[in-house]
Amino acid sequence: MKSLFILSVTLFLSVFNLGFAQELKSPNGALSMHFSLEDNGKPTYKLSYKNNEVIKPSYLGLELKDDEKSLLNDFEITDTQTSTFNETWTPVWGEEKEITNHYNELAVSLKQKETAREVIIRFRLFNTGLGFRYEFPSQPNLIYFTIKEERTQFAMTGDHKALWIPGDYDSQEYDYTESKLSEIRSKFDTALTDNASQTQYSKTGVQTSLMMKTDAGLYINLHEAALINYSCMHLELNDETMVFESHLTPDVNGDKGYIQAPSTSPWRTIMVSDDARDILRSRITLNLNEPCAIEDTSWIKPVKYLGVWWEMITGKSSWSYTNDLPSIELGVTDYSKVKPNGTHGANNANVKRYIDFAATHGFDGVLVEGWNEGWEDWFGKSKDYVFDFVTPYPDFDVDAIHEYAKSKGVKMIMHHETSSSVRNYERHLDEAYQFMRDNGYSAVKSGYVGNILPRGEHHYSQWIVNHYQYALEKAVDYQVMVNAHEAVRPTGISRTYPNLIGNESARGTEFQAFGGSNPNHVTILPFTRLLGGPMDYTPGVFEMDISKLNPNNNSHVNSTITNQLALYVTMYSPLQMAADLPEHYEQFMDAFQFIKDVAIDWDESKYLEAEPGHYLTIARKEKGSNNWFVGNVNGNNKRTSNIALNFLDKGKKYMATIYADAKDANYKTNPQAYTITSKKVTYKTKLSLSSVPAGGYAISIIEVK
Incomplete structure (x- = not known):
């Protein structure tokens, strides 16, 4: 079952307001994005969350190869279109049976004055973040071109804490390093581990998805969506200005992409919230992809x-x-x-x-x-x-x-x-x-x-x-x-x-x-x-x-x-x-x-506790039943987890089987020490469970008929 609501408004701008900022707000109003052109026609954007700046003014554009004039500046705005989109769609499998796709959109049409080339930058602002991409319409002045580098920027507001892996054209198989952005360069070599194929490109290069946390407690994630016919994006940090710039994976010739218009880039995504659980709840990455292209999906089974x-x-x-x-x-x-x-x-x-x-x-x-x-x-x-x-x-x-x-x-x-x-x-x-x-x-x-x-x-x-x-x-x-x-x-x-x-x-x-x-x-x-x-x-x-x-x-x-x-x-x-x-x-x-018992397809997911790199507790409802399963994984320090089972149905009784670390469990010396207990629970039940370092607990909650 799908519900859909679209509102579209078209605004035509005159030459007198080309530099005026275009504002876009998320459906709930918490996020605000501003787009504008500098005096030299250079596109910029910035992003705020609850009136706090998240991304400072950052440049957009692509540098082209050889003698071609790059798509970096000399633009004027020829058109803007705004719209609202709201649908509910059903995945073939997933963390929930239905996904909401709700965003406000701003599409800015740009024309380069010297070359008459046209580019559209499309922004979609969700309640949990921003997605934007470059679009290259069919046109006589831009048909085939080679990307030397994409120059999309993400200007940070401070020296955030980050969980990162080294930028590498061939491997993502690294442990994560937790550090300030300013420490990436000094920690880069120790973050490397051997692999069958790896190619790093910079001491301040990192990969997406990049997870950060500000001193003020904002969680920020940089990533991409719908990577089709394009090079994978890494991030290059200027550790003096704290500005990330996109860095595409090159081919054997050092070229970053061969483009034929009409075409689009992948979406660049920025997720932001003051609650880490919102990052896990976000379906921006899925929603920025096209609907299912397979007519009969009956053969696709978990x-x-x-x-x-x-x-x-x-x-x-x-x-x-x-x-x-x-x-x-x-x-x-x-x-x-x-x-x-x-x-x-x-x-x-x-x-x-x-x-x-x-x-x-x-x-x-x-x-x-x-x-x-x-x-x-x-x-x-x-x-x-x-x-x-x-x-x-x-x-x-x-x-x-x-x-x-x-x-x-x-x-x-x-x-x-x-x-x-x-x-x-x-x-x-x-x-x-x-x-x-x-x-x-x-x-x-x-x-x-x-x-x-x-x-x-x-x-x-x-x-x-x-x-x-x-x-x-x-x-x-x-x-x-x-x-x-x-x-x-x-x-x-x-x-x-x-x-x-x-x-x-x-x-x-x-x-x-x-x-x-x-x-x-x-x-x-x-x-x-x-x-x-x-x-x-x-x-x-x-x-x-x-x-x-x-x-x-x-x-x-x-x-x-x-x-x-x-x-x-x-x-x-x-x-x-x-x-x-x-x-x-x-x-x-x-x-x-x-x-044996745990499900692998879900009707509903609840994110109970979350702190990246430290702990995570999730409850999921099995598809087509009233049974729930809970999982907690713990980081480097012993911790007591307190959760409420208020996601259970009122008026129903359940039997919970709790698999927990034993008091003397130790991931190095005694990893096989665990306890199993069973108890009746309802939606009013609260549980307090201890997890040792690299430990956790698992709970099956089965409805009692």
Whole structure:
């Protein structure tokens, strides 16, 4: 059911008021945006929240390549249009069953006096923030052009506290650093950690989504939405003036974008509130994307899954089939003549073990990595033809596994590691997707580990962004759901293409087996990475001591078991993995019960407590039922969480099962210490629960009929 209200007013401006400020207010009046032209025709804007300046006067425009006159100044206003828009739309899956899209809009038409080129800057002001973009109408004087750099500015009002990761053209897999803006330069090198592919560009460059807090207690977030046919935006800080400027990811030639009018840029977004929970509630990123482009979405379904994955990540088993070959060539190497290494995880018996466990405990699917030929020399070789995505190893029988899973009511999930050879993936994409359809795979986890091929391209440049979109749209033709790892961070495109049911695109659980992540990492991601779409974070690890899986790996998962349980609520995703090995769940079946019970699609979400980097408590109502689930994740300091259950229905009774840190729980020395208690609750109930550092709690609240 959709409701829609649009009011449009057109104002024509004369030459005598070209420099006058145009004001736009949010529907609730709390936010105010002003646009104006300076004397030299340079576009500027500023933003205020409750009469307090949030963004000081900041410049807008694009610098063009070569001898072209840039789109930076010499403009006059030829037209402005204002309108109000208010609708309610229904997502295919999501944190709530209906989303309100309510904003006031100002579209400013500009004409460059010397060139007669036309640009529209469109502003949309929501109750929780601002979105704006550049639009290039069809015109004779601006058809094809190359962006040297986008010069959008975000002028801060002070030296704010920020949660940031280094600006990088190829990786977002970093822990967050908390510092003043002025400290980014001095802390930049210590914020870096190793990765398979990374390219930093500046000691004051950071990535969006950037979360900040002012001394006055305002929360500010800078991001982008609807990244289509354009380079991913980073931010470059002038740490003397505290002004951020957009910094686009270049291609192999150093160019930032090839544009053909008519076209638009992605939206640049600024979320602001004096309540951190409003940042989590905001649906600006989704609302700035186009409505669903898929006519029949009945095949797109949330998935809870297990996988032959964590055992490879930890080094307990291997992706490769043999250790005897120094190199392999697909179609030439005969795997039947080599000795198996005995550690290959994707073998028939092991995969059937996971399928049995999934079927017994009600999981939808099983992911299997390392099933296909080519893993012996896939990484770091700059190799183009590395996988064909259809040829299995001798110990993985595609047909037999398909039939076995089908007999158990379990769906298999495909894995496509491209090793960042995107040309090779595109050559094989139709055949690979058809192979999935033929063998009962409804979802694919794709990976882009390593440096991009073609050589010199980056993971977040325009050409590669277009590749991710191509793979996503091609998947619609085969009714395939996509979970892309190492791809560009999502920017709300899942509204338009809800078959994008997950991404990694941040530092996920796997890094807990690569040396660990900061204890407060999961208290930050919902305020940053998840604003663009759900993350395949792969939670649910119960054995924190990685040396028990692999004696040669001394890594430790910086989390308690109840923190891992809470992630199923706080790290929203319609694609949720129980990442650990079946035998570890069998040791803690009482705690595993929460993972079995928790929903993955929701009618309603309540954000009870929030402070970025410190703590987060969320309650969600299961789609189509009266059952609720609550998750709390805690940061670096022990904390008591006080919550009211006033979101429950009046007149109804519920049974709450509370999974909490034990008093002696410690994420380093005693992470598996937890308590489970049950009690009757109503909408009048208040709870006080303690969470240790990197701990938390999870609650299932089931209606008593």
